[in-house]
Each structure stands twice: as C-alpha cells, then as structure tokens.
Amino acid sequence: MRFVILFFLVTLYSNAQVVRDSIEDKRYLEDQFYIGLSYNFILNHPEGSAQRNLSYGLQAGIIKDIPLNRAGTRAIGIGAGLALNSYYSNLVADISGETISYSINDDITRSKLETHLLEFPLELRWRNSTAEEYKFWRIYGGIKAAYVLGARSKYDLEDISQGFNNTDLTKFQYGLTLSFGYNTFNINAYYSLTELFDGNAAVNGEVLQYRPLRVGLIFYIL
Template sequence: MGKWLLFFVLFSVLHVVGQVQVDSINEDSRYFEDQFYLGVTYNIVRNRPDGVAQQNLSYGLQVGFIKDLPLNGRGTRALGIGLGLGLNTYYSNLLAAEGQNGISYSLGDSTTGFKRSKLETHSVEFPLEFRWRNSTLEEYKFWRLYAGIKAAYLFGARSTAIIDGARTGFNNTDVERFQYGLMLNVGYNTFNIHVYHALNDLFSEGVTVNNQIIGFSPLRIGVIFYIL
C-alpha cells in the first residue's frame, strides 16, 4: 500500500510540473535555488519487539544535490528533486549471527560477554521537496519550509557486534532494500531542522527474534545545511 501511495505522489508531482506554464514566469525575476545539502541526524528506532533497546548513539549522515524547479514568478514556491547518499547506524542489543541456515537473531546479554551491536546501512537517496520560502533574487538569507518524501535504495547493510572484546561482522541481507518516508526541513538561511519519518520497516517481512517481528521503523531528527 505504501509503495503505491509513493508512486501516486510522484506521478502527481510530475503532472504538476507539466502544468506549469513557462511563459507565466517572468524571466527577469526567475531564479533557481539549486543546492548541495549536508545533514546529520539522531536515529530513533520505532516498532521494536519486546526486549530490544537502543544503545549508544545511533546516527545518520546524508549528502547530495537538489535541483530547484520554480512554480511561480517570484520563486517563493518550487519543487526540489534531488539525488544523494546516506549512511545510517542503529545501535541496539539485537544480536545478529550468520550461520549455515541463514541469519538468526537474539538479545545480547552482558553475562554472555556481549557489549554492543550495530546495523549500518548505505543508500542512494531520492528526495522530493515541495518548497515554500520568502527569498528573492537579491536575498540569500531567508526562511524556508520544505516538506516532501524521500525514497532510498539500500545497496549495503552490515551487522557487527562486540562480544568478549572481539568484533564480528557480516553483510546483512535481511533488510528491506527499498525505503521511503516523509520528511520536513524548516529553518533560516543555512541552518535547518530536519525530520524524517519512515513509512516502512527496515527489516524484511518475516524476520523475527523470539517469535516476534523485528520491524525497526526509523525516525531521524537532526540538522541539514543547504549550500548554494
């Protein structure tokens, strides 16, 4: 259902872009806020099974470029279509182990020498923003509210753990490769608050620990910097 909703939103956006009349935009006042962006977030894991707790500092990094498409003559409304890279980490007591029968999961316990575990993902991201701002052709410091959706493809995921002082790790294939969610960026000038709310789980359907679906649905809160 969520994937179809995302496709519908993307189709609607392309339809809106197609309806924008170029001759209705005053060429003397039109400008493009094409921007590079850099973001840092704290990652909160929702939809966790009983007994799974976050540990340490789960963080995320994102970097990319957004193309600006003005929707009115003053440039105060626009669409932003981007391409970027994301790295996200999730520290918890969820211990993943690779065996001959696949990947199994358990809850780490300090009595067994468990210290910490981490799931790290690498992704290509495709943000799509509806942009509202009070900028002008001459003013580069302005208030903005950018809301939209972000799709991502996870091209890499790795589970690591430290047990009895030894580090182990392997490429985890139990993740849902296609990720999508809602995002909001609001702020002034270069500094902006960033929020991302995932609409699907990080782990694939049917992956369990102690007979419970693992899920893992990220909520990321942090800052994002736009650089012209």
C-alpha cells in the same frame, strides 16, 4: 533601407533579450546541494530490545530546484543523494552459513546495524527569499525514496567480534520528510513508512518491525 531594417531588427532583439533576462533573473534557483547530520531513533522495538549508544546518520546530495512562480518563493525540488545510517541496540545479529539469526543480549559490548542508501527526495518548497536575499525562512516538505545499496551488522562481545553483510533489510524504502529553519541552520526530520527489515527477521518468535525516525540538522547550499 536595408540598414534601417537591420538596425530595427537588432534593436528589437536586444530589447527582447533584456526582457527575457529580466524574467529569468526573477526565476532564480535555491538550495541545490544539501548536507545533513541526524540522530536515528528506532521505533517499534520488540520486547526486551532497547536502543544504545549514539545512532547517527549522514546524508548529502543534489536537488534540482524548479520554481513554480515568478517570485521564486514556491518550488519543487527533485534530487538524488547518498546516505549512511547506523543503529545501535542490544539486538545481536549472527550468521551461520547463509542463515541469519537474531537475539537480545544485554551484556553485549556493542551491536550495530549500518546501512548505505541511494536516496531520491521529492520536495514541495516554500521560502520568503528573493534573488538578492540569501538569509530567509524556509519550509520544505515531501517524500524520500531510498534503495539500500548495502547493509552490515556487527557486534562485539568480550573477545568476540563479528561482522557480515546483512541481506534481511527492505531493499526499497520510503518515508515523509520535513525541513524548516532560517538561513544556515535548519531542522530536518524523516519518518519511515516502511519497516527496516523485510519480514524475514525475527527474534524470540516475534517479527522485527523496526521503523526509523531520523531528526537532525540539514544545510542547504546554492
């Protein structure tokens, strides 16, 4: 009798495990790592200011994929990552003591602002993938918050080259994100809802209201 009961319990557990594994297999996870490359536009230029050279951005991180339905076609993505963004223009940042001043110089050889960010993306995800299909369409939209770990301004003018840590930036930034594409190549865009500078930076009496727009490619990896 004990053998029969034991056999029944083992069989019941085995069947339950198969069913549970089958359900879990359907709730597969997607796109848990990302790497991106972007071109960085500067919006809201003050009078006389213009963008120059190739302003680029790099981003990489990990995202926790949380499926919202059994088929796995809808999900929430919560993640963290690092980003480096550069902005080239004719806006020159200079420092004297602890005072940072700004001017516009069309004769400048190169003027760059570089930022290092800790990012926290939050995405609503739709895709037409399956647990067996790795080539699929995706549309991911959401918001991304970021904390500025550090920023550096640098300029080159004839024989002069100067760089320093710029503290005039908005420390906490956030904006809207959108990614869409098929398989490996996906378009990614970020529009900042906060200004790049914190309101203390001004040129010719005009407060700098730079706002980044980044457009590029993003690659998702399982």
